[in-house]
Amino acid sequence: MIAISARLELRRAILQWCAAALACVYLIAIAARLFWLNMSHTTVTALLAGVSALALGSLFWYVVAHQRTANVEVVAVVLVLIPAADSLLGILLTREITETAILLLVILGAGAVTTTLRSMSTVAGSTVALWAVVVFVGNLGQGSERLNYALLMVGAAGMSFLIFLIRAGAERDLVAAASQAQLQVARLEAAATANAEAERRYRKIFMGSPVAMALADENGHFIEVNPALCALLARDRIELIGRSSRPFTHLDDLPIHHSMSDRMRDAGDGGVVRVEKRYVRPSGEIRWAWLSISAARGPRGQTWTLMHAEDVTDRKETEEALRRSQLIVASAGHIARNVQSGKDMHAVIVAAVQHVSGADIVLLLEPADGGDFRVAGNIGIEPAQKVLSPPCSHLRKTWANGQPAFANRPTADESVSAPWTLYPQLQTILWEPIVDQGTVISLMMVGFCRRIERLDDWSVTAARGLSAEAASALTATRMRLELEVMAQTDPLTGLANRRGWTLRLQELAARVPRVEVTIGLIDFDNFKKYNDTFGHEQGDLLLQDFARRARACLRSEDVIARWGGEEFVVALSAAEGRSEVAVFQQLRAAMSDGQTCSIGYAQMGVDETPAHCVRRADETLYLAKRSGRDQVVGAELLPARST
Template identity: 30%
Template sequence: MAGKDDETQTSLEGVIDDVRSVIDHAHEAFIAMDAGGFVIDWNPQAQRTFGWSREEAVGQVLADLIIPPRYRDAHWVGLRHYLDTGEGPLLGKRLELSAIDRSGREFPIELTITRQPSSSAPRFSAFLHDISERRLSERLLRAQHAITSVFAGAQSTREAMSGVLAGLGEAMGWQLGAWWSYEDGAQVLGCWEVWRSDPALAPEFEQVSLGLELAPGVGLPGRVWASGKPAWTADIAADPSLPRSQAAARTGLHASLCAPIFCNHKFRGAIEFFSVQTGAPDRATREIIATIATQMGRFIGLLDERSGLIAKLERLALTDELTDLPNRRAWQQGLERELALARRHGRPLCIAMLDLDHFKRYNDTNGHQAGDGLLREIAQTWRAQLRSSDILARYGGEEFSLLLSSWPIEMAETALERVRAATPQGQTCSAGLAAFDGSESGEELVSRADAALYEAKAGGRDRSVVAKPGVP
């Protein structure tokens, strides 16, 4: 019997050694705790994860080593509840919790807690691992999805930035974000957009930011502009060299990270985020923001191309193809806009309708190509006689329309005669001129100018007639 007992003992010792070897070589941290909350086992991976050696950890209170202070009370309540009732709703389940390492850095872990089989007082063990990289990857995917969705529906970069800051800030766990950019040729950055996770958070800081202009090298956005590289601070409130440090201190903002946005190798601005916690962003977070910033630059480039194409299409839709003047639609839009200003400010406004005399005869004699050439030359010549604020348009065929803002009828008549006198190739034209009476509609004003044009043509052509007030 003694021999068999010795074999059994040897076999058990071998199993124990094997289990110990598995635990010590595991890629996951292994921690065991007794009923009093003290560490009784701690493998090498636990040391690598939390920074405490086995010798330092065993015998210490587990909660003091790895549980964030705000969760320790809940830990003790749960442990006492299990010891009193035997109920452990978290035992055997895969959990995602927060932990801290020796330096105080907080990070997410995944673990499963089990009770070790024992006839004595309860003991608990858990295999666990750091899931920071997985969480960051998930946040990166959420952030990428957020900015993709925003840029897909935006018409301009400025329009997109509000949604981009919100999507990226929420995905990465920041509390405030800002977009800094500049007008072409400007020597300072301005804050164009601010997002806050809570409307009650830091309104003063938002106002200070929106009213601030930063030269290259000044503040985090200015440093990013000057260097072309991300910049960050563990606590903006503690750095008096940063322009908004006092506002940050008053509003509870601390850690900050800023990254440049480049589009086609040109600096377009910077995104900046703030946290209510202190501490420099870790390398993974900085890499994610840099990746997102690069992608944003590409999106901005695509948005610029689309905006340029839309602007070109809009211009084509409002431009006469032959003369390159505004077309009838564009002129009517300009007329309604100027009428609204004239009503609001009580300033004068005149319009003229011009028609080339005997243009059909010119076409029949010289051909349609020559007629087209004459129309182009007339458009160019007449345009040169006018102010940049005046609107000369091709109304249709050989008829043109002219809008003269801020000029009373006498000055408008002088300008109209100057235009008619400049008509090239000996061509003549007739014109009807009407002054806005302060209350009529655009259609009524055009009708009066048209009636005056008809009167000029009926009176022998090559002349202008001023419409009588209130007479269509």
């Protein structure tokens, strides 16, 4: 339909300008007939030419005024009939058969301009018939001349028919070609419209996607980015276009960035490469992204890449927080499990704190004499000294108020300079109180060789997170040690009981050769009578007084214990310039309130057990009792026995 409409428009235009051209020809003919041609009937022919020119001009203006509605077939017929009528009237009025030549051209023109075979046949046939009537009825020309012109007229009609057929065939081909062209154009326009719509939808999806997206060329440079990627990187579009993601990639993830070409090549066509990367915003903030990268073809067949980036920072932070929490819980559990192990809990605590916080040094501080603090446990940098003296203001304040203190390396504040004097490599220090039931029982100094700006930093938070568990562990350890001491101590005299005696004698035997150990048993004389006379309370005071005096007679390496009742046991280690007998005599003289005691002793043999040596000392004690009491007797006085 489009091709047919276009063809009609073209025909109207052709007929319109043909009418105008013929009108101009007739106007020229008027001038030629009036002024230049010397022929008969000039005025009549000029008048006919004028009428024809006027009619053709009217036809021209009619077609112009009715371009959309003018009937092409009628216009074509009229266009042919006007010159045909002019020629026939000219022949009739001038009675010149030679005027037939113009009519021949008109008949040929009918085949060129008429639109249908019917109109062409009607115009050509009627023209030939009218010519025959005019010529033969009017008896114009000679007989042979009329015959020649008659043959020419018939031939012209036949040629007009051939012209029409050729033109009609050419028109059909042109119309078919035009239809195909129009169809192709329509298809191309539809494809272009579809492509434009697809691109519009793609750009709408691309730009409106909440997922960060980017298109990069074969060099990895961004060609297009969407607002979500700009938001992820905290950069404007103009900052990204034409650049690769390398300047925005975290330094630790640059190997991933450089390996993308190899990964894409290994994935092949249609493959998708998925990696996790960190990007650094202008503010220094780090954002995690899960990237899905696939190949895309550029306009010239280049290998471009389409990237989808999902911001997974919140998930990574949640995972990291969970991991850190699990680490703190595991470290707290490690501390708790070691409370009953007998290990040095100070060492266990500082190791756990360093593990969770990544600190470079951890000190566990406890109060010492003179207001100083001693290092009870340390890990990392070796402590410059075992006692911090004088303690810095932060340490004293934390001990006093039970609140943590946090400081970076000072520049002028001398009140906090002491730790940096001892540990110049530190940049940040945390003082954390270890509090049990509202009382500060210890202090933890956690040092970092890097600068930390906030107290809520993870490293600081992790260290502080173990303070409660450290307090419980230290308290439990103290209570365990107190219980152990109670289990090994005689409650009346404060000396070791039999359990304590066994443990301390083992420690003594591990330090010195057995032959250098002498064991003595001490028993009060007539203690029952003393109790009966003065009462048990006075007897207890006598036991306590003897224990105090006996400790004064012994060295710290020696061991003394209450054996039971009014009986005591002593183990002396050999010392240069000291006589064991003299020490036992001092112990015998340590009795107060006029009371006496008997002592028997024995030196341990090379392979002798402590228990056997005690039995020998017990035998000498009985010997001292039988010999009159208030004396010291050695095992050398016992009769020899065969073993």
